[in-house]
Amino acid sequence: MIKKYLMTPGPTQIPPEVLLAGAQPIVHHRTAAYSAIFSRVLENLKHVYQTENDVLCFTSSGTGAMESAVVNLLSPGDEVLIASCGKFGERWRDLAGVYGLVHDYLEFEWGRPVEPEDIEKALRSSANYKAVFVTHSETSTGAVNDMQAIGAIVEDSDAVLVADSISGMGSAELKTDAWQVDVVVAGSQKALMTPPGLAFASVSDKAWAMAERSKLPKYYFDWRKARKALAAADPQTPYTPAVSLIAGLDAALALIREEGLEKLFHRHRVMGRACREAVKAMGLELFSPDDDRSSSVTAVRVPEKIDDKQLRRLTRDKYGVQLAGGQGPISGKIFRVGHCGYYNYSDIVVALSAMELALRELGFQVDPGAGTARAEQIFGEEGI
């Protein structure tokens, strides 16, 4: 028997309360009973988003909400700016290409955050941008972008700021309203501790004004239809929602409310710091930036002479710990430890311990406990 620890940055482990809520008999989605659950979900999502804006809810993976932002804000031929520092930043470029948008692509080194000053320079050089697209938490590298600084820059322009916080929402703080982020996209399967299948988009007044003029084709992801259904006395979605996932999300958001946002973000910050410090103490090299914002995922360079697939197979099949590999050009060069969502300090120790054991078995020199001891020291320093 092998006890399993899913330590990937999505999908993530699901609390038993959420699994049980999702296993209840189906409530019909055109009833007051469903609307009561859905209203609570919307209210609690706004709390985590730290926004008074509408938060729209779609039955899709996170990419659906990304696509919804493109097709609802823009018209054919519009100019947009994309600031990317990894695999998921590329997705904004792909979407802009598919929909015939004129796009300028600012590419930053993978493993580093984007430079807000470069966004400022680009916005100064052209007044035509209708939207700026950024990834909040770049899951492929662990880098978390400074949305506060970027929000302050974009706010002064006519463009709307769109952030992909699919792996950040609920683990790396994003103050949607205070930081003036017009559209924030998220998904259920990461720090929101719910199975995959739900996606969200918050929409500011500035973004709604742009949406009113948008001419790109849309049907399922039409924000105006979603807003109309939300505004009904019994809030709904235009089409059949994933009722069981909404029930699960309701339970997950209740857990988040119970913990409180301050403690939630503190827990993630400490897990991220402990993981980074432990990795360094094991003689490994970080790929993620070594900063406290990077609290959702820790990316680590695969040491020379170690085969990434073999390493991750060993941690999974022998020690039960599933880690994630690298994506795109960094496939085989890094591995990633996910710690966004239903994770605690002891989970970090388990993941580090599996890494130490597997690395030693593959011939990498690391003292037993080098990483776990360092993580425990950090927990001590942080008053855990």
Ligand SMILES: Cc1ncc(COP(=O)(O)O)c(C=O)c1O
């Ligand atoms: C930052 C980021 N953006 C986009 C996506 C794509 O989301 P999905 O696979 O739910 O469509 C992911 C998923 O890993 C992500 O982490």
